[in-house]
Amino acid sequence: MECRSSVDIFTEWDIVAARQLGRNEAKSIGFGTVDQARITTAISELARNIYLYAGKGNIKIERTYDNNQYGITIIASDEGPGIADVRKVMNDGYSTSGGLGAGMPGVRRLMDEFNVQSEQGVGTTITAVKWLR
Amino acid sequence: MPKEVEKQYKALVNRYINTKSENDLYAGQKFSRRFIEKEISPEEVIGIHKSALMELFPDAPEDFWHSFDFLIEMMIHYGLALQEHQSLIRKQEELELEMKIAEKVQNTLLKTRVPTFSDLDIGFLTVPAKQMSGDYIYFLSDDSNYASVAVADVIGKGIPAALCMSMIKFGMDNMQKQNSSPHVVLDVVNRIVEESVDDSMFISMFYGKYEVDGSVFSYASAGHEPVLLYKAASNTFIELDAKGLLLGVQPNATYEERSVVLDEGDFIAMMTDGVTETRTEDGFIDDEIIKEILTTVKDESAQKIADTVYQQLGEMQNFHLHDDFSIVIFKKGYKN
Ligand SMILES: Nc1ncnc2c1ncn2[C@@H]1O[C@H](COP(=O)(O)OP(=O)(O)O)[C@@H](O)[C@H]1O
């Protein structure tokens, strides 16, 4: 079972639209307030990275069902410059937010599954899933 | 979310609301440790609080509950910052473990055997300021005709200094077999250091060699600070220094060599700047203090002299060493 919808990211306002889409979807899947806040924070971080580093891109929200479990999938994709050293970016303390816990390692913590595909000069696709418990 | 904890939380909040007693607040404080142990994040705590209140006050206005959703949103980043903090602490623990291993490796690497002589009493002590030392003491001797010592100090501390040390050990090992004179030793080590060590590393080194024949102590210095010679006959100190650049600055630097004759009861104190630049709350210590300490133990064994200097200077700075601390004593004529 799959149901998808998406928001193109061009301006900072689109970040809010992506959050709204994610929250509505999370709520209808049945996530509680705390998890809703986690999912929207993850969306914010990913959308903001697209806005800041790739200029434009897309946030797709999917309702997921697998192994008798419902969940939500965020797919953040862009055709921007790509991430040179993904391993480094995933390290705590690397983000420019320095020590505030946000950034990509934060997204990984907020979600249950996290995958980065990035090629320099081609673009970046980040997929993150959170399961309903 | 563990349901049991939620129930207990609700009971505690309820009790406090009814009693408003300090005792129940204290219970809450203790209970918060359970939350931390169970790694319940700040946003979850707010979530638990909200659920508890919703059950306790079902008739509260809608707007009131929405304000909690706002608060939960506010707490997400606090939760992330906490998790990042915990993961950085784990990383630090790993690093500390690695440092311990590196320290062991260094200790093995820098092991040196103190020569045994009937004519000369030798004592030494080296204490790192951090786990890894940038000071290096190395003895060479045939146990009958001569005893030499290298006292080196890498400017800088920690791992880079420790890596640099192994370079000097390599140079010294190459000279193990030969009974080379001090200026030749510095010449060779300087070339090795110049070729292999980064430009930002500087090393000072003193090399002294005692020969039984004639009781002569000859020495050379690569930018190392002067060493102290105590003359028993006149109860005075003489500074021994020789011209020479720090190691690794110039490939063909030359090192002056000088010598003195040791008489019965004389001793030489070779130190690194961790000793001479001991810092107390009032700033650097006066040179005279070291001489005073040395004078009070002039009749003791070489090891006792070295230990006393460390003990007394250490006490002055509450044993919070700012720099690696090393001292070597060559004492003429002392017999156990
Ligand atoms: N979509 C992207 N395209 C290109 N580079 C990115 C993208 N997302 C993240 N990056 C790079 O990864 C780094 C780390 O990102 P992040 O963890 O979000 O921290 P921050 O945005 O605070 O620097 C960014 O500084 C940026 O260089």
Ligand SMILES: [Mg+2]
């Ligand atoms: Mg970012």
